[in-house]
Amino acid sequence: MPRTRLTPLRRLGIESVEDLLTHFPRRHEDRREFAGFPQDESDTPVCVCGEVTKTSVRRFGGWKKIFEATLEEHGANTLSQPLVLRWFNLHYVQKMIATGQRLVVFGRPRLRGHRLCLEHPEFEVIENDDELSxxxxxxxxxxxxxxxxxxxxxxxxxxxxxxxxxxxxxxTLLPRNHAMGARRTALQQIHFPESEAALAAAREHLVFSEFFAMQMTIASRRAIASSRPGEPHCGRGELLEKFLHVLPFDLTDAQTRVLAEVRRDLASPQPMNRLLQGDVSSGKT
Known part of the structure; x- marks a missing residue:
């Protein structure tokens, strides 16, 4: 692989095939059929495909630039409204987009005067090559x-x-009695799903696998900790009884139960691993 690709991959923390395949998509675009161009502004992002018919650069504020590309829908008629793609001070975009190219763009349509614009949209140039599919x-x-x-x-x-x-x-990390398919299939479908249902099933498989692995790790650490030798540190409780006797209140049932559990842990030859949890002013101290 060329060094020019290795450097950005390492920047993403990708050093192996496993790293690559677990760098999951942040979203998916349905490019089986593109929707028509929007007719009004919206807070919902749109994913459309069209041809660049015009590009221009306008200056404002001295050195600042706006690069605009006019995108027209395939098979547009006289009533079709083109989209104006706009980027502010992103000089590299100007070098990537040219008249006659077909683009897939993703963004929120905004009405600017009488024009419908996508500002700083995500875009991809359609290249007719062997990898088009x-x-x-x-x-x-x-x-x-x-x-x-x-x-x-x-x-x-x-x-x-x-x-x-x-x-x-x-x-496959999951137990066999969980009928959620193979991990190989889940990886294939999370990256290149055959349908929305297959994508949802793959996401469920991978999320469940991650939580299952987390629980197995916790259980393993707990087992290792409980197998370590320790020293019992619990006397007959005479001092404790005297202390409780002079308190100006009686312990609650929960405090009595927790105290007995802590004493049982202290009397055990295994190291204690306990979290005392309760609301504020519930009597933990």
């Missing part, structure tokens, strides 16, 4: 990315890694 005509993953690593490159790396990943190479 990875990025379009499917439910497409969008990843937490970094400088020097585009969505297209990251998506291709993940797709190729999954292609070469055998069932045996991925251990």
């Amino acid at each position: 990875i990025h379009f005509r499917r439910i497409t993953p969008i990843y937490p990315a970094t400088e020097g690593l585009s969505q297209r490159v990251f998506r291709s790396l993940t797709f190729r890694a999954l292609e070469n990943l055998s069932e045996r190479a991925v251990e």
Whole structure:
């Protein structure tokens, strides 16, 4: 792999295939069929596809720039309203977008005067190559990315890694009596789901696996701690009885029960591991 890709991958904490496949998408875009262009502003983000018909750069405030690209819907008619994509002081965007390109954009439409705009939208250039089926005509993953690593490159790396990943190479963490499928299938569907239902099932599998692994780790640590030798530290309780006798109040049932549990732990040869929990002013001290 080229060094130019290794550096941004390491910046994301990705050093292995496992790191790559557990760098999960932050969202998905349904690119099987694109919705029509919006007709009004909205707080709900839209994902649309169109062709760039015009680009321009306007200056304001001296050195500041606004780069605009006009996006028109495929098969637009005289009543169709184009979208204006706007970026403020992002010079690299100007180098990436040109007239005639097809773009997929994601953002919230806002009405600016008489124009409908997407300001600082996420975008991806459609390139007609052998990998077109990875990025379009499917439910497409969008990843937490970094400088020097585009969505297209990251998506291709993940797709190729999954292609070469055998069932045996991925251990399913869940017990067999939990009918939630194989982890290999869940990884495939969380990145490149066949449907919304498959995506939901994959997310459930991976979340359940994470919590199960967490509980197993806690249980393992508890077992190790309880196996360590210790010294009993509990006398006959004469001093305790004298102390309780001079208190100007009687202990509650909960305090009496907890005190007995603590004394039992102190009398045990295993180290005590206890959390005393209660509301404020409930008598813990």
